[in-house]
Amino acid sequence: MVSPKAVIGICAGVSATIFLGYCIYFDKQRHNDPDFKRKLREKRRAKREASNCKKNSTVFPDMKDHEAVQKFFLQEIQLGEELLAAGDLENGVDHLGNAVAVCGQPNDLLQVLQQTLQPSVFHLLIQRLPCVAPRLMKGKTGGLQEDDVE
Known part of the structure; x- marks a missing residue:
């Protein structure tokens, strides 16, 4: 007879293996997407531009005054x-x-x-x-x- 701790350990191992397989499968699908690299470059460029142009709370005067x-x-x-x-x-x-x-x-x-x-x-x-x-x-x-x- 198998102890309950062993059953829980086996179930946890199987669940972890299934989850890891799921992650690997979808990561491979994402990388095989033809637009993946273009989207990644756009996201990185937008992030870099956002960090270069940080928000500033300066209130500019009326340029007519x-x-x-x-x-x-x-x-x-x-x-x-x-x-x-x-x-x-x-x-x-x-x-x-x-x-x-x-x-x-x-x-x-x-x-x-x-x-x-x-x-x-x-x-x-x-x-x-x-x-x-x-x-x-x-x-x-x-x-x-x-x-x-x-």
């Missing part, structure tokens, strides 16, 4: 420089990117930053700039107004 934009610009430059001096590169670069986004002459500002920042920090800033423009556009309320079209 020149004083508010100028105040925001100076505040972001100062905060970015302070954070970089303190060693917080990520947040410092984010604030400098915000300043570049609202700047009236971004090319001139980028030239100055290129001369004053370390090359690695400037490269990080250039990588972050594409992430700032969508946040700036979300900050605007509404869409184009009749006044905006000339």
